[in-house]
Amino acid sequence: MRHIVILTGAGISAESGIATFRGPGGLWEGHRVEDVCTPAALARDPALVHRFYDLRRAALAAVAPNAAHNALARLDRAWRGELLIVTQNVDDLHERAGARRLLHMHGELRSALCASCGAQQAWSEALPPGSVCADCHAPELRPDIVFFGEMPYQMERIDDALSQADLFVSIGTSGAVYPAAGFVRLARQHGAATLELNLERSEGSAWFDETRLGPAGTLVPAWVDEILETA
Numbered sequence: 551m552r553h554i555v556i557l558t559g560a561g562i563s564a565e566s567g568i569a570t571f572r573g574p575g576g577l578w579e580g581h582r583v584e585d586v587c588t589p590a591a592l593a594r595d596p597a598l599v600h601r602f603y604d605l606r607r608a609a610l611a612a613v614a615p616n617a618a619h620n621a622l623a624r625l626d627r628a629w630r631g632e633l634l635i636v637t638q639n640v641d642d643l644h645e646r647a648g649a650r651r652l653l654h655m656h657g658e659l660r661s662a663l664c665a666s667c668g669a670q671q672a673w674s675e676a677l678p679p680g681s682v683c684a685d686c687h688a689p690e691l692r693p694d695i696v697f698f699g700e701m702p703y704q705m706e707r708i709d710d711a712l713s714q715a716d717l718f719v720s721i722g723t724s725g726a727v728y729p730a731a732g733f734v735r736l737a738r739q740h741g742a743a744t745l746e747l748n749l750e751r752s753e754g755s756a757w758f759d760e761t762r763l764g765p766a767g768t769l770v771p772a773w774v775d776e777i778l779e780t781a
């Protein structure tokens with residue numbers, strides 16, 4: 551077994567103190583998704599949408615990677631075969647733990663996207679509507695978040711990795727949002743073994759060869775030990 555693709559979701563950052571999206575106390579609480587995470591919301595009330603993501607960007611300063619992020623970074627360093635960590639998360643905890651073979655399919659809080667020219671730039675402060683793009687100087691910087699109805703980033707690279715995967719592992723995601731929720735089926739079609747690590751059964755559990763239930767901070771380090779021992 552050489553080629554591993556790992557999909558992560560909000561559950562992997564829960565033990566770092568970042569709320570997941572769905573369920574009681576979730577990030578959407580107090581907001582309807584349509585009010586903060588769609589192109590129509592951004593057009594209608596840019597101040598609300600920018601502020602929602604400003605607060606989440608500012609909150610990154612108070613959190614740190616947990617044992618699950620650290621374990622995946624350890625796997626990234628040690629694994630000699632192909633590896634791709636695809637995260638749906640817009641926090642930066644995987645890279646702060648040291649993961650390198652990583653892509654953010656739903657964007658990043660610490661990035662701004664120019665709605666005019668498409669340039670992306672690192673951004674760590676508040677991002678008021680009307681902020682000016684360093685490349686084209688249009689006052690059109692927005693949070694670099696893939697909104698509902700927009701195409702996630704790097705789908706070609708992800709499809710390619712899934713088509714070659716020997717093992718697909720899903721960690722801390724509810725399986726409610728496509729296309730990520732469909733990755734397990736794509737990987738299976740191409741012959742990959744499939745493993746889910748999640749606190750509870752998810753909408754996608756039936757598609758996995760094996761589901762292990764528990765907190766990511768416990769399950770992920772144990773699985774990484776296991777895979778590095780048997781490789």
Ligand code: OAD
Binds near residue numbers: 562696726
């Ligand atoms: P969800 O909030 O939908 O699901 C989080 C999953 O993690 C649930 O199945 C929880 O049971 C599980 N979970 C919670 N705590 C856990 C822990 N300590 N260890 C392991 N699992 C735990 O989050 P996502 O599936 O990531 O998109 O949501 C997908 C997308 O929906 C997000 O990327 C976001 C949202 O719309 C955008 O913002 C573009």
